[in-house]
Amino acid sequence: MKTRSKSIFFISLAALVTVFVVLLGSSGRHNSRNKVIAMDAKEKGINISEEIEEILYYATLAPSSHNAQMWKIRIVSPEIIEVLLDSKRTLSEVDPLNREAMISLGAFIENLSQAARIHGLHAEITIVAESSFDERVAHIRLERSGMITSKDAAELRRNLSLRGTSRRGFKNEPLKEEHLSSLLMTVPGKVHYYPLGSPKGQYLLEGLIASNEKQANRDNVQKELSQWIRFSKREAEKTEDGLTPQMMGIKGIAGWFVSHFFNSDTVMKDSFRKQTVTTVRKQVENCSGFIVLTDSGKDAASLIRSGMELERLWLKASQLGLVIHPMSQMIEEYPWKSELVGKLELDTLPQMMLRTGYIDTPFEPVSRRRPVSSIIETDIRTISTMNK
Ligand SMILES: Cc1cc2nc3c(=O)[nH]c(=O)nc-3n(C[C@H](O)[C@H](O)[C@H](O)COP(=O)(O)O)c2cc1C
Structure with a gap:
């Protein structure tokens, strides 16, 4: 009997790991921005x-x-x-x-x-x-x-x-022509689009699955990820950063279970890693396509410029009702990292890769932020209002 309840417990745990990872990378739509x-x-x-x-x-x-x-x-x-x-x-x-x-x-x-x-x-x-x-x-x-x-x-x-990261509920619909041209115009010459089903889109789909698998199997990467996952509400409220179950759309009983029984060790488990890959497969098979934002990345200034361009692009996409999910693994891992320029026939380096498309329900970001006071590094307490 004891053994039976133990196995029931582990089966439930495995099921919930599955739920969590299936939803990893999916955003819930609660308005909890602090x-x-x-x-x-x-x-x-x-x-x-x-x-x-x-x-x-x-x-x-x-x-x-x-x-x-x-x-x-x-x-x-x-x-x-x-x-x-x-x-x-x-x-x-x-x-x-x-x-x-x-x-x-x-x-x-x-x-x-x-x-x-x-x-x-x-x-x-x-x-x-x-x-x-x-x-x-x-x-x-x-x-x-x-x-x-x-x-x-x-x-x-x-x-x-x-603006926010959307990770689930993408529709399998092509990007509307007017939306695509609007995105291309936001950062001229640096936005490249590969529809799902096109040969390059297929290369990205397969590469994203394989590069995610490679990362999920690297212990140090998982360990680092585990340090940024805030399973419990208390931890999330304390740190106001990282990746919360709410950002993954986990609510109700599943949310309660995750917040009480999951911890950084869960992220190191084989079941969690395997499910990550299954989730990524579902994600990449469901979208309109992939956006690649390029720049030379030759120095800090060009990377910062890419970040500014990324944000302009993302804000434009959200204005148009498009959702964005960055997927960085092909840019981070070999061999994709070194072969992307050639495979995509680009003249400079990919800096961001974004899954994009439409979703049924209106998007509402839920990721947490640290308060303004905690990012101010100064002992100046005397700054007054701007000169009018
Ligand atoms: C440079 C960069 C790389 C990112 N890479 C990933 C990624 O590989 N997978 C993912 O799910 N989200 C990725 N994100 C999205 C972040 O997780 C997200 O911006 C953060 O959790 C805050 O949530 P928000 O975008 O909803 O405000 C990336 C964001 C940036 C700026």
């Missing part, structure tokens, strides 16, 4: 203006690999902000050269620049990082440039809030 907590700098005694705090809040809504949010900022004066790399949050296994860290910071800078417009400010951006390991990434001067209408400001806020 907006209230995020706007807390003033409460914490950091005397920045409300507009700067709001601009920084929208900057933090940028995407980042594993939702590690490897950004910090230093407020130099009411008009000058420095964007910094938080090296304690980088991913040495999947991103040993900080390529994705720079792309994430680029997305942060793009959001910051767009959010500045809400308040009639222009962000003059100077990229200062010479290497992708430099702490100082960009220097931003905010200049008054004339107010925008409240309708446009509301639209900007909405757009920045609604």
Whole structure:
């Protein structure tokens, strides 16, 4: 009897591992963005203006690999902000050269620049990082440039809030011609599209499955991933970062079970790794196609620029009702990493690979963010409002 209940327990556990991994990479649609907590700098005694705090809040809504949010900022004066790399949050296994860290910071800078417009400010951006390991990434001067209408400001806020990673429920429908041309125009010459079913689309489909399998079988990669999965609600609330079951769409009893019985060891299990590959197969077989965003990536500045372009593209896609799911494994793993340019007949390197398409239900992002106060690295508590 004892043995029987033990096996029932393990069968249930295996089933739930399956549920979790099937949904890994799938987003639930709850509105749990911690907006209230995020706007807390003033409460914490950091005397920045409300507009700067709001601009920084929208900057933090940028995407980042594993939702590690490897950004910090230093407020130099009411008009000058420095964007910094938080090296304690980088991913040495999947991103040993900080390529994705720079792309994430680029997305942060793009959001910051767009959010500045809400308040009639222009962000003059100077990229200062010479290497992708430099702490100082960009220097931003905010200049008054004339107010925008409240309708446009509301639209900007909405757009920045609604961008997110969607991982499940993609329809098997081709991309509409007008949507494709709009995406191609957003970053001219650097956006390449491969429809599902085309020969290059098929190469990407197979490569994504195989590269994910390769990664899932690398212990160090899984270990690193396990450090960014927040199984329990308490842990998620404490850290406000990483990948939560909610981001994977796990709710109800399954969510309760995962939050109580899963831990970092679960990620190292064979069943979890196998299910990851099964999930990826389902994901890549269901979408409109794959977008590849290219740039030379020859220095930190070009990677940061790619991050800014990624964010512009993503914001445009979400405006059009398209969903985006970055899948980085082919860019991270050999042999795909070195053969992609040739196989896709590109003239420069892929920096991001995105599964794209349409979903039935409206998308609502649920990934968590650390509050603004926690990204401000400064002991200046005397910054007052922007000069009007
Ligand atoms: C450079 C970069 C690489 C990423 N790679 C992946 C990936 O391989 N698989 C995935 O599911 N999401 C990937 N993402 C998406 C992040 O997990 C996501 O942005 C983060 O969890 C925050 O969630 P949000 O995009 O919904 O705000 C990537 C994002 C960035 C910026």
